[in-house]
């Protein structure tokens with residue numbers, strides 16, 4: 001297969017498996033409390049242990065090879081229920097540590113609750129580009 005075809009197929013795969021449900025992509029409301037989505041710094045990937053930006057938040061600029069180890073934010077392994085990618089980078093969320101298992105994308109600007117199959121599921125987060 002040509003490199004060009006490989007790239008196109010890769011892009012299609014990325015589009016097909018977004019971690020975030022379509023219904024979750026909604027504009028922020030002015031009434032958001034500082035305890036919710038509004039905590040997420042512009043430019044970061046933010047993940048939350050609760051739905052709709054609730055619970056504990058962790059932020060990533062480069063990803064995390066293993067959400068369950070002591071490097072990086074704690075308490076996020078198999079514990080992410082909502083995501084806001086407030087930056088310009090593409091991230092992949094993986095079901096296992098070390099960027100293994102199944103993967104789901106978190107596009108720049110995507111915001112919402114994780115799909116049921118990707119809820120309390122991710123064990124590593126990879127910065128794609």
Ligand SMILES: [Ca+2]
Pocket residue numbers: 064065066067068069070071072073
């Ligand atoms: Ca880690």
